[in-house]
Amino acid sequence: MTGVEEAVAGELRLLDPAVRTSRTQAARLLHPDFTEVGASGRRWGRDDMLAALPGMTGADPGGPRHEVSGMTGVQLAPDVVHLTYETVVEGRRARRSSLWRRSPDGVWRLYHHQGTPVPEGTP
Template sequence: MSVNDEDIVAEVVERELQLMSPAVRSSRERVARLLDPEFVEVGASGRRWDHRSMLAALPVMQGAADDGPQYVPTGMTGTVLAPGVVHLTFETVLDGRRARRSSIWRKSDEESGWRMYYHQATPVPDA
């Protein structure tokens, strides 16, 4: 990975971490700046989310309250797949539940910056 790629991945990792922050999750406006208008997620529950449904639900989902369970990410790595496209993989624990996660971020223009285009969460069964 080139130095430039490392900088790009670091920027995308920072945005991914923002999406796990209660301060961001509880704000539809802040989340909207981080999700691509064509955003799709397949959650750990198997539910499919789009941009509109995620903006509506995220502020009341687990991980959005300062005094509630919060995401703890580990092993986050990223790869620049093509100019303007980054793939992240990592695991999280939320309220004792582990999930393996994969996100695709894209940058369509300088003004909006990097936005999450796709996210997949797969539950990890207890060992």
């Protein structure tokens, strides 16, 4: 599997309720230096994200889910992949950007993520 394919698979796993509610599974996918600037504008670190993820939208198997579209990726360096895509959840759109880094053990982990809300009516 290419780095882009690995990053896409990891990104989609992070949107799966089973992973969002499992600190162990989510921790495997987040880089030790993980940061995020969420669609809310809040800045997150790894520990904060792991604690909050089970209560976030998309964690409840019977609740609203993130609908993903247009995911594309580019390998910026041998150990770095950049993904971009959009999500819709409960009618709210967000444009998303993720940087994935391959660790020395060969595992791809999410290093940085940013979500930007798309104003209603924007094409």
